Amino acid sequence: MDMLLNCLPKRLFSLELAIDPEPVEMQIPRMYLERYSLRLARLGMSEQGRFIVAEPKEPPSVISARNLVNAVRTLDARPVAICWDAMDLGFMRALSSEGIAYIRDERNAFLPFIGAVISDEVLGASPAAPLSSQSQRIVLNLIAGRWVDCSAGDLARLCGKSAASVSGYLSEIAAIAPGLIMRDGKKRILCDAGLSTETLLDGFEDYLRTPVLERIRLKKVIERTELRAVDALLSGVSALSYMSDLAHEDSAPTIALEKYQLEALKEHMGDRWLEAQWYEPAAVVIEVWSYPVDAPSDISFDATGLQCVDPFSLYVACAKADYKEDRLLDAVEQLRRTICQK
Structure with missing residues (x-):
């Protein structure tokens, strides 16, 4: 033999x-x-x-x-x-x-x-671990085909972060998939190694975590003009209904905001900002996201006047949301199939 x-x-x-x-x-x-x-x-x-x-x-x-x-x-x-x-x-x-x-x-x-x-031995690299919020942001943009072949300097500008911070993000990514970080002289380049969307998503899925830091349920409706003023995006089930066969549920929209957007909206609403008790119905659900959405989708704009989070970010948020209902689980799986065909 x-x-x-x-x-x-x-x-x-x-x-x-x-x-x-x-x-x-x-x-x-x-x-x-x-x-x-x-x-x-x-x-x-x-x-x-x-x-x-x-x-x-x-x-x-x-x-x-x-x-x-x-x-x-x-x-x-x-x-x-x-x-x-x-x-x-x-x-x-x-x-x-x-x-x-x-x-x-x-x-x-x-x-x-x-x-x-x-490896069953330490090769001098950082051990693979769940991605930090900014590293996950970079990975999702890579999987979506947006930040392919970007240098560390390019990523620093895109993320609005320091070169030292981006170096750390690339080390996190390299600990999971070293083949995606290439060197060109002294530069480190983020690449997709010619891998398909599905292969990349499969490789990173266990290291992705929910971008949602907290959910806030509000008693009163917020006008769409007020939401647009802070660049709010549809997210959660509200966005999922525009990217799958899930029926629309507009009675209590789910909205994604970063912390600074949340503070601006609270200040604008003043006394109208009233949080619902656990036993009370919510008129709006606010999701506080840990990183920005770099390429919002227009798929919901004509119907609602609001954009929604992009399909890749939405998939991670919904996949990590621990839905129990079959209709929601089916919609999340349908979204995954759709993005893997891109």
């Missing part, structure tokens, strides 16, 4: 890893083929999961691995992963710092072309 087929895991990242038993014939310098055996691999069923595995025939160096990857790249667009079950921590760290994909075993692999990494 071929050594490569014996040492590679059958599954990786919960997906089937299939290796073609026949070596790849490629017109690269002979010295590389003397040092590495090349085969085609497929992880799962998506096109992004097709790549070339390179098994060293002798203990490799980072330099030889880099040269091999560059040589293959001149002839074939498919990414290359170094597959060697004797890698130590230092070698894995060195490969990942060069952006070179590798597979040691089912617990240690780095495949930046699909934004995936797994």
Whole structure:
């Protein structure tokens, strides 16, 4: 039995890893083929999961691995992963710092072309954790295709944050999907690695959290002109009804505001700002959001005079809202299917 087929895991990242038993014939310098055996691999069923595995025939160096990857790249667009079950921590760290994909075993692999990494040892990077509000804002804009190929400086301007803050946000993202942060000289660039919307959403879903800090139920109706004055957006079920087959419920609209917008609205309303008790019906539900919506949707404007939060932000807010009713759960799933088709 071929050594490569014996040492590679059958599954990786919960997906089937299939290796073609026949070596790849490629017109690269002979010295590389003397040092590495090349085969085609497929992880799962998506096109992004097709790549070339390179098994060293002798203990490799980072330099030889880099040269091999560059040589293959001149002839074939498919990414290359170094597959060697004797890698130590230092070698894995060195490969990942060069952006070179590798597979040691089912617990240690780095495949930046699909934004995936797994390790049972610390590679010097921050551990993956739920995203902070601004990091989530960046990720959702990336998934939506808006902030692709932005540098750290671009992101600082888009977010209105310092360069140091954005560096931290990119480190959070890299801890989950290192392949999405590329280097161009000294610049760090946010990219989508050619991954589909669905693949990106699948990869980040467990690290996303609700953008809603609190919900405030008000007794009295707020005029639409007053809501427009603070750039309020429809959110929650009110917005979901415009992005799914869910029936419209306009009796108590749900409105998204950031904290500064909330304070401006409270000051404007004065004595009319009355919060409903838990047992009282609400005329308006205010959601206080932890970050701004960068691309509001016009889908609700003709009917209500208000824009609503964008589909990607709305999906996260609703998916994390812990709805119990089947009609709401079905609407959230319908919204997910819609955004994954974009």
